[in-house]
Amino acid sequence: MDLNYTPEEKSFRQEVQIFLKENYPAYLQDKVAKGVALKKEDYVHWQKTLYEKGWVAPGWPVEYGGTGWTPVQKYIFEEECGAANCLRLTSFGLVMIAPVLLKYGTEEQKQKYLPGILSSDTWWTQGYSEPNAGSDLASLQTRAEKQGDYYLINGSKTWTTHGHYGDMMFALVRTSKEDKKQKGISFILFDMKSSGVSVEPIITIDGLHVVNQVFLDDVKVPIENLIGVEGEGWSIAKYLLQHERTNIAQVPRSKKQIERLKLLAEKEIHNGKSLLLDPFFRAKISEVEVELMALEMTSLRALSKVSVGESSSMTSSLLKVKGTEVQQKITALLMEAVGYFSLPYFNGVLMDGWQDGTPVGPEEAAFLAPHYFDWRKTSIYGGSNEIQKNIVAKVVLGL
Amino acid sequence: MNLELTEEQCMLQDILSRFLSDQYTFDQRQKLSQQGIGYSEQNWQNFAELGLLGIPFEEQYGGFNFGATGLMIVMDAIGKGLVVEPYLSTVVLGGQLIQKAGSEAQKLDLIPQLIEGKLKLAFAYIERQSRYELSNVSLKAERQADSFFLTGSKSVVFNAETADKIIVTVRTSGNNRDKNGISLFLLDKGALGVSMKNYHTVDGLRASELFFDQVEVSHDAIIGELDAAYPIVEQIIDGASAAICAEAVGVISQLREKTVEYLKIRKQFSRPLSDFQVLQHRAVDMFMAEEQMRSLSYLANIKIDGGSRSEQIRAISAAKVYLGDSRSVVGEQAIQLHGGVGVTDELDVAHYYKRLTMLNNLFGDRDFHLERFGQVELV
Structure with missing residues (x-):
């Protein structure tokens, strides 16, 4: 049992640190640190930088543009990105559809789509949830009828993150009605610019536009856009859920947020002393830190299992549940730390920061309550925490 | 790694x-x-x-x-x-x-x-007023020529009755709560002037109250340097804290396993309890607490073998905080999910629960360690 890194791993960490220092722009660091909303060009800029370095897709096979890193190296990279306030690349292309294409796609499909994903020239969105299919995803109703050499798609997808930027969508659609709802679902790709696709914004609890509802009205999709076998989409969807989950706990990001919380609390005065010295507030910070420390170690245990070639899928639900609980607790403490200044709401500031240089209260304060509210989503998306518990009950405990 | x-x-x-x-x-x-x-x-x-x-x-x-x-x-x-x-x-x-x-x-x-x-050894370091503060030592030694005469008492000394020798923390100089002036003495069990009140503990172990009345010990009985035992005691108690966190992992794993098994066999409303989602999720909470506790036990023990002092304190106190939380998340829940049978003396689960509960009260409880965890970086 050894928590130390090898000399090679240590020098790799240094290489990553130097690269980030030289190439990750200060304005993005500032935006991420404060929580200013990120724009499409922000994502594209950073993804292009990583692309040129060859570090954009650590999870891919080397021949398609992967890095060839070990699981530990990937973890180190994530740690350093978290510590440097790097923005998280959108996952829909790089870590969701790409692994599906690599496993189930034809050679043509791989050639056609993978390069655009890598270079961020194609923006992908996810078409899973529907207004009546959330946790019970298999009850989805969007239909795809085969008519000659195309499918005709009708229905609606929702919670579509960045749908308004989207070039392509990967979607689960019903191609036939069978005795079991998991059967008859197919995995298909289509162009978001196709006629019949319309994207309507959904304004979330923080007042911002990130997610959308997508309406599909007689959308014609060529049959070569089907992935794998017709009716076998559910097993593809399940494969996608299992992929690349070692960083699911978001430990590096939460460590950075704890650091931020302490800096913020140190400057706030409570009963004549720094808020950080208040025993009650201090205890609340410590409670989250303890959970995070455990979570980091659980992540490392999962990583160690992967490194010796064993599966760690049993812990990914645990990491998701505990990881989101920690993140949510931190957002609450950040908000509590600024007291009254959690109240003033400035939509424009959330989008662009304090442009006039005269913030109301501490400069970060305006972001904290909206973030707290927005972060409720983390225990809902990606399989709600209750669904994760169902999975553990069934798969791990045999209940 | x-x-x-x-x-x-x-x-x-x-x-x-x-x-x-x-x-x-x-x-x-x-x-x-x-x-x-x-x-x-x-x-x-x-x-x-x-x-x-x-x-x-x-x-x-x-x-x-x-x-x-x-x-x-x-x-x-x-x-x-x-x-x-x-x-x-x-x-x-x-x-x-x-x-x-x-x-x-x-x-x-x-x-x-x-x-x-x-x-076999016993370690006597707790006093009536000391709670979890290791420098709170008032059992006194008076020096006369080459001998020391010890007077005072020690509480909740595990296995003192059967120990061949007892190691005692003694105030050899300074005042109660001073970190300086504490020494360790090694006493033979039958030393003249030592009397004991032996008892069972609530979790099935044995402990004693020890009374010292002008107990004469020679200079040779000192372990380590005179007056300088505090940092040693602190490190040994830290090691023992990490050790009982590992013990807690063993206890927790049994509570979780036995509860999950029980949910599968116990039927009510014509179906096994494991069919009820409200109970499934509680079992999952127990499982998650078990894994997180195991992680912290690993971390604490790895740090004892090779970490800085502040890393050790953070890791050990974090593990002890989690141990304290597991009393309810795992222990109380195990009893609740067993229903009435959970509160019977006959069932092993009740005894695992008792042990887990008492482990929280050894070497500093959850709140003690939560405070200590937060103070490390402030010092």
Whole structure:
């Protein structure tokens, strides 16, 4: 049992640190640190930088543009990105559809789509949830009828993150009605610019536009856009859920947020002393830190299992549940730390920061309550925490 | 970075699990706990033969030098079996105090005897008013020529009744709560002027109140330097804290396993309890707490073997906080999910729960460690 890194791993960490220092722009660091909303060009800029370095897709096979890193190296990279306030690349292309294409796609499909994903020239969105299919995803109703050499798609997808930027969508659609709802679902790709696709914004609890509802009205999709076998989409969807989950706990990001919380609390005065010295507030910070420390170690245990070639899928639900609980607790403490200044709401500031240089209260304060509210989503998306518990009950405990 | 058990740890684990399944059923444990000296001398000799008593000691004294991560494996099994033999008192506390602070002569004399199962120790450091504060030592020593005369009392001293020697924290200078001026004395059990009130603990172990009335001890009985024992006591208690966190992992794993099994077999409303989602999710909460606790136990014990002092304190206190939380998340929940049978003396689950609950109250409880955790970086 050894928590130390090898000399090679240590020098790799240094290489990553130097690269980030030289190439990750200060304005993005500032935006991420404060929580200013990120724009499409922000994502594209950073993804292009990583692309040129060859570090954009650590999870891919080397021949398609992967890095060839070990699981530990990937973890180190994530740690350093978290510590440097790097923005998280959108996952829909790089870590969701790409692994599906690599496993189930034809050679043509791989050639056609993978390069655009890598270079961020194609923006992908996810078409899973529907207004009546959330946790019970298999009850989805969007239909795809085969008519000659195309499918005709009708229905609606929702919670579509960045749908308004989207070039392509990967979607689960019903191609036939069978005795079991998991059967008859197919995995298909289509162009978001196709006629019949319309994207309507959904304004979330923080007042911002990130997610959308997508309406599909007689959308014609060529049959070569089907992935794998017709009716076998559910097993593809399940494969996608299992992929690349070692960083699911978001430990590096939460460590950075704890650091931020302490800096913020140190400057706030409570009963004549720094808020950080208040025993009650201090205890609340410590409670989250303890959970995070455990979570980091659980992540490392999962990583160690992967490194010796064993599966760690049993812990990914645990990491998701505990990881989101920690993140949510931190957002609450950040908000509590600024007291009254959690109240003033400035939509424009959330989008662009304090442009006039005269913030109301501490400069970060305006972001904290909206973030707290927005972060409720983390225990809902990606399989709600209750669904994760169902999975553990069934798969791990045999209940 | 590798967190898999080493080959040595795996072997140790095998030996222990064979011992538990062959010779340590719950019924056997209950009999031992309730009768006679409260444990089995035969088991203790078996421990010696299996090499378990030498785990943390250096090779030159006959030990294996497996460190805290070695002790972790033993303590996990002690938790799983609710073992009542005085391992914590003799090996983890007493033996390690001698190894850390003793003179070469003391080590050569005592540690090999301990490893062979011929010497049992107890550590007396708690007083009526001390709670968890280790510098709160008022048992006094008066010096006369080459002797010291000890007067005062110690509380909740585990396994004092059966120990051959007792290590006592003594105020040799300064005032109560001063970190300076505390010394360690090694006393023979039958020393003149020592009297004891022996009792059972609520979780099936044995402990005593010790009273010292002008007990004469020679200068040779001091372990380590006069007046300078505090940092040693603190480190040994930290090591013991990490050890009982490993014990807690063993206890928790049994509470979780037994509860999950019970949910599968107990039927109400014509179906097994495991069909009810509200109960499934509680079982999952127990499982998650178990894994997180195991992680923190690993971290605390790894840091004892090779971490800075502040890393050690953070990791140990974090693990102790989690242990405290698991009392309700795992312990109380296990009882609740067993229903009425959970509060009977007959059921092993009740006894695992009691042990888990008492582990929180050893070496500083959840709140003590939460405060300590937060203060490390402020100092």
